[in-house]
Amino acid sequence: MQRQVQFSVYLINQPGVLASVTGALARAKINVCALALMDSGEHGTLRLVCEDAERARAVLAKAHDRFTESEVLVVELENKAGAFSAVCTRLAGAHVNITYAYCTGGAPGGRTTAVFRLSDLKKAVRVLGDKAAATKKKKARAKQAQTVKKAPRRR
Numbered sequence: 717m718q719r720q721v722q723f724s725v726y727l728i729n730q731p732g733v734l735a736s737v738t739g740a741l742a743r744a745k746i747n748v749c750a751l752a753l754m755d756s757g758e759h760g761t762l763r764l765v766c767e768d769a770e771r772a773r774a775v776l777a778k779a780h781d782r783f784t785e786s787e788v789l790v791v792e793l794e795n796k797a798g799a800f801s802a803v804c805t806r807l808a809g810a811h812v813n814i815t816y817a818y819c820t821g822g823a824p825g826g827r828t829t830a831v832f833r834l835s836d837l838k839k840a841v842r843v844l845g846d847k848a849a850a851t852k853k854k855k856a857r858a859k860q861a862q863t864v865k866k867a868p869r870r871r
C-alpha cells in the first residue's frame with residue numbers, strides 16, 4: 717500500500733490524442749503502473765499512476781497542457797474474487813468515502829493493483845495498514861508454528 721501521485725489528463729475525444737500522450741511517456745521510458753480512461757462526450761479523462769511521478773510531470777507538461785494531480789492510495793491485491801470488495805468494505809466500515817477507484821489487469825492467481833481516490837487518505841492508510849499488520853503477524857505466527865518441532869509424546 718502506497719500513497720502516490722495520480723495524473724488526470726483531460727483529452728479531446730479525437731483519434732491520436734491518447735496515443736500522443738501515452739507515446740510521450742513511452743519515449744521517456746516512464747512505466748505506467750495503472751490507468752483508466754473515462755469518456756464524457758467530446759472529452760475524456762485519462763487517469764494514470766506512473767513509477768516516476770516527477771519525470772512523468774515533466775513529460776506531460778511538454779506533451780499536453782491540460783492535466784491535474786491528486787494523491788491516491790495504491791493497494792496491491794490478490795487477483796481473486798472478493799479482494800477488491802474486502803478493501804471497499806473495510807473503508808466503508810471506517811466511514812471513508814471512495815470517490816472513485818480502478819484496477820489493473822492481473823494474471824489469474826497473480827496480483828493486481830487497485831487505485832483509490834478517497835475522502836480521507838490518512839484514515840484509509842491507518843485502517844488498511846492495521847489490517848496489513850494483523851495479516852503479517854498472523855502469517856509470521858503460522859510460519860513459526862510450522863517450524864517449531866515438538867517432542868514426541870510418551871506413553
